[in-house]
Amino acid sequence: MRLTRRANMTKVRAYFSLFRIKTAEGIQYRLAGLASASVGVFWALIEIVVFTVFYNYAANKDAGTLAGLTLKQVISYVWLSQAIWTMQPMSIDAEILKKINSGDVGLELCRPMDLYAHWFAGTAASRLIPVFWRGTVTLLCAILMPVPYRLGLPASAIGFCWSLLSFFCAFLLCTAFGTFVATVRLNVNWGDGPMYMMMLIGGVLSGGYLPLQLWPAALQTILLLQPFAGYLDIPIRLYLGTMQPNDAGSLILLQLIWIALFVAAGKALMAKRLKTIIVQGG
């Protein structure tokens, strides 16, 4: 019993060091990170201009506030979502994709490691790397902006703590979904099409295009319950205080349920695929 526990610990440590090595390697590309941050800041500024115009000059200019988001909150929303936008899986990990396409998956199966956990660690690193520089630089710019464009303070200290926890869950959710899509991609014949479509649906429904609260009122419940609200919308709502800290527990539980579902689906699909896997190359 003790022995198996120890063996398990060593395994977990192995996956964690895989994650650590890859992250450390990735964040060395400082300039690439800064270039990406410049796009994030530019994009955020345009979004802020558009929202400001709507909140000040539109025919129903109070519609946003009535939906529960003031202009100040929307501006904070834009900054936060731009900071962590690249955490969302927009394609699967390049290394994994290469292995699938070249047939090196066969080689991977020879390792005395669980392939799913291995890929999960790799995907986690590739979700964290793009956020590292882009996120910090974008947030720094957001704090240093002149007042009307600045990132607002969190609504409350407790809300902020909950939102930090929720941001971490968002990271896990992005990783779980990214790994799930990688297992779908194991079917080489389908090509990249289905993979990108799945990712895109996630991106649209995450609130990155438009805060979910500003979507049509009739859809609000569904929008909150669907898995991708957990990417951005739930953590940011907790930060802004548009969701009370009392509800934080159930919202984070929702994120955790989706994480568990995606992990289970990924594992099941991988087990099924590996039985009939086509190894390419020679």
Place this chain on the structure above:
Amino acid sequence: MSSVRLYLKYLHLHLLTGLQYKGWPLMVLQVLIVVITDPIGIILLFYRFGSIGEWSVERILLIYAMAVTSFGLAETFCRGFDYFPWRTIRTGDFDRLLLRPCSLFVQVAGSYFHIHRISRVFAGLGAIIWCLWRLEVELTMLHICTIGLALIGGCLVYAGVFVLTSGLAFFTIQSLDWIFIFTNASYQVTRCPIDYMPQVLRRFFTFVMPMLVISYMPAAAVCGWTKTYWLGLAALPAGLLFLLFATLIWRIGVRHYQSTGS
């Protein structure tokens, strides 16, 4: 003339190669979904907030669609330059192109071609026609010519951006991601009504990178939002000028080229 024939031959070959992959209709569908979902944010905003003065959702979408269609055209026909920094130069494939006694420009432009990129053009054209119909614009010959010229000009502008990126890639192979501001992020600017757009953005996208010249001005001319119709015809010369400038940078880059890869 022989360059044009060579270019068309390249496209033909790439088209045939692309069709070998059974999944190509899926890729077309995928790009189509990308293009359709992209303006979803602004459409939902208009749905909730209503128009901004004279600016209705059709007006904004028309300007947006003009820019997107131009971008799609450039992406379809100049894909080689779009990929150049990431694929051709890093792998050292450029050396081989230099050895051939043909136009470099044509060789690079024709080095990639993806059939599914054209779905952006079709979606954009569809949006333009829908907006013009909703805005009840009478389609005279002159208007059609203005829009056609604007799209050609726009294609040249975005091709210019790709050429410019490729030229810069000779000096810095990595960290060219900021060029995204001139490509996919540039047409996001059109979501903001021109009257309310900050002066800095407006000047930048008129005089530095003439994105508004190829989208807003022709749209304004055709729909009669301004009195000066001739400004709508400025798209083609602006596109040519921008492409010329980009070609200059590209030439300087080529002269500085030291091989990479092995």
